[in-house]
Amino acid sequence: MKLKCAIVDDEPLAIELLVSYVNKIPFMELAGRYANAVETMKGLSENPVDVLFLDIQMPDLNGLELSKMIPESTRIVFTTAFDQYAVDGYRINALDYLLKPISYVEFLEACNRALQWFSMARQQPEHETREEAMKSIFVKSEYKLLQIDLDSIKYIEGLKDYVKIYTDDAPRPILSLMNMKAMEQMLPASKFIRVHRSYIVQKSKIREIDRNRIVFGDKFIPIGDSYKQAFLDFINR
Numbered sequence: 169m170k171l172k173c174a175i176v177d178d179e180p181l182a183i184e185l186l187v188s189y190v191n192k193i194p195f196m197e198l199a200g201r202y203a204n205a206v207e208t209m210k211g212l213s214e215n216p217v218d219v220l221f222l223d224i225q226m227p228d229l230n231g232l233e234l235s236k237m238i239p240e241s242t243r244i245v246f247t248t249a250f251d252q253y254a255v256d257g258y259r260i261n262a263l264d265y266l267l268k269p270i271s272y273v274e275f276l277e278a279c280n281r282a283l284q285w286f287s288m289a290r291q292q293p294e295h296e297t298r299e300e301a302m303k304s305i306f307v308k309s310e311y312k313l314l315q316i317d318l319d320s321i322k323y324i325e326g327l328k329d330y331v332k333i334y335t336d337d338a339p340r341p342i343l344s345l346m347n348m349k350a351m352e353q354m355l356p357a358s359k360f361i362r363v364h365r366s367y368i369v370q371k372s373k374i375r376e377i378d379r380n381r382i383v384f385g386d387k388f389i390p391i392g393d394s395y396k397q398a399f400l401d402f403i404n405r
Contacts, residue, residue: 171282172216174200176208176231177223177247182268186221186247189275194313195306196279205229209237217242219263219282224248235262243285245278273308273345280306280354302356307333307344314342318359322384323369324351334384363399364392371402 173196175186183201190198199217202208204226212220220242224231235244249268263285264278288302304317320335326348332341352362362368367389369382376383380391391399 169283169287170195170197171218171279171286172197172199173219173221174198174202174208174211174215174217175221176202176205176226176234177221178203178226179223182223182247185270186275189270189272192272193276193279195283205234208234212238212242218286219243219245219279221245221247221266225250243282245282276308276313277346277350277354284354305354307342307346309342309344316342318356318370321360321370322373323367323382323387323389324348326351326366326368361395361399361402363395364390365394377403 173190175183175190175198177183177186180203183203187198187201190196196219199215200211202211205228208220216239218241220238222231222235222244224246225248226234231246231248235246238244243263245264245266246262247266247268247270264281266274266278283306284302302318304315306313306315308314316333316335320337322334322336324334325332325341329345329347331344331346331348331351333344334341348362348365348368352360352368355368359372360368360370363382369389373384374382378388380396382389382391
């Protein structure tokens with residue numbers, strides 16, 4: 169799947185940075201770049217996009233005001249240097265909110281969320297929920313984007329700013345620059361459960377529990393106290 173996107177910012181350097189990020193992501197396609205609200209509305213009417221990266225602080229009509237005029241079929245990712253707008257951004261149901269200066273990793277995570285949203289919206293059979301329709305995720309590993317089938321993931325281990333993704337079909341874990349919170353948000357809760365601040369496991373892969381630890385071969389994953397009740401509820405169901 170390809171997602172068409174456009175960038176709106178009154179700063180040329182900010183636009184060029186995001187353009188360079190878009191060009192690195194195979195499933196994103198740049199369809200426009202605009203410096204103000206008038207250009208944006210004209211451009212989108214002629215060339216609609218799936219995702220709009222929208223700066224908030226702009227002259228005349230700001231990004232929050234402009235977002236209310238964007239078709240619902242276009243998902244918005246706000247970009248700004250002013251974090252006080254974060255609450256307003258989510259109130260308008262933005263897909264994501266990126267605080268400048270925006271790193272490539274943060275931008276990639278936002279694009280991943282957009283890809284997941286559109287994948288589920290476009291491919292979801294009527295009898296399935298969006299989470300059930302989700303089949304894979306993209307992660308950045310060693311300067312490459314890797315598509316990982318969700319069904320192949322056994323568990324994920326968090327290591328500060330990195331995660332290690334253990335799968336059935338790879339001899340070594342996949343290492344990605346991403347924190348556990350971002351990883352947890354990417355994964356469907358119907359399939360995965362966080363059992364510890366450093367571990368997320370796939371529910372269907374759990375075969376053995378030994379003294380408050382989940383056993384994967386010779387690996388013992390602890391169940392943290394703050395996650396124990398949710399885990400017990402899952403087991404009892």
